[in-house]
Amino acid sequence: MIDSQLLQLLRPSKRLVAFTGAGVSTLSGLRDFRGPQGLYNDVDADKIFDLQTFYHDPDFFYQHTWEMLYQEQAQPSLVHNLLAEWERQGRLLSVITQNIDRLHTRAGSQTVREIHGSPERHHCLKCGREYSFTAVKAQLTRQQQDGHGKFSAPRCACGGVLKPDITFFGEALPQAAWESACDDILQADLVLVLGSSLVVQPAAQLPRMIKPSTPLVIINRGQTPLDSRAAFRAEDLVQTLQGLKEVQL
Missing domain, CATH: 3.40.50.1220 (TPP-binding domain)
Incomplete structure (x- = not known):
């Protein structure tokens, strides 16, 4: 009613x-970041989205955000x-x-x-080149299909790490x-x-x-x-x- x-x-x-x-x-x-059914009950969600943590270990970010950001199973x-x-x-x-x-x-x-922000766009931390969500998802999907079990940060053609254009803790x-x-x-x-x-x-x-x-x-x-x-x-x-x-x- x-x-x-x-x-x-x-x-x-x-x-x-x-x-x-x-x-x-x-x-x-x-799933929400926190709470009884939270996505990140086993790890500090603030750490995943911390800018300095990303710079130090970008693989950590992608390993913990594949399900939420890149799988696109949610409608x-x-x-x-x-x-x-x-x-x-x-x-x-x-x-x-x-x-x-x-x-x-x-x-x-x-x-x-x-x-x-949004992961619709990613940028290379080395040369600044822009990559689409689709291109980054394709890199991560290939890693999943290879069966390694863990994701590495997607890379630019120049070898630089790709960072999504989302607002990390520590960013404006x-x-x-x-x-x-x-x-x-x-x-x-x-x-x-x-x-x-x-x-x-x-x-x-x-x-x-x-x-x-x-x-x-x-x-x-x-x-x-x-x-x-x-x-x-x-x-x-x-x-x-x-x-x-x-x-x-």
Whole structure:
């Protein structure tokens, strides 16, 4: 059953902005970094995404991110597809995402502000040459098929290590994506926070930038620091949103 209060907020909106976090990715079957079913219970997730660790041992990064970033077994969820549909209808201004799994793009969303970067592009640390996600995945897939059991960092033709264009701990957020996200938040007539606990900084500052007159919707399993500001608050993404695709807004 669709909540009437949520419908009242959505129907007049023409410049909707969605801010998505890990809770949206887990709907696609991707495990979160931490938690009881976490992807990295046996290793420090912060170490995997630490810039200095990558420089020292890039193989370590690829060994632990093959499943999450490169296998592409996960498919876009109801939420990814719904946001892409709203964009096609001209209702959604953009998706601002903390996630690095490319699922919004794979669902068909065109305007995605990937504020933590994306593995869609990789760069050689030696010569700066750019490589596509597809080219890097092909290198890693060949390693898997060779049956070595462990991955080595993909290499440029010059021999340099390829690094994905994601934001590691110790790196600044991509400036263009951040500035676009800030502009979108200020232009929005409704902001949806989906699957984010709003604690990772500086990304969590974005929903705080909305104008006082702009309604905020938060759908997340667990409390967030902005719950008291929300015009609508719910816990379950699927239960709350599953009927909206069939509704004429």
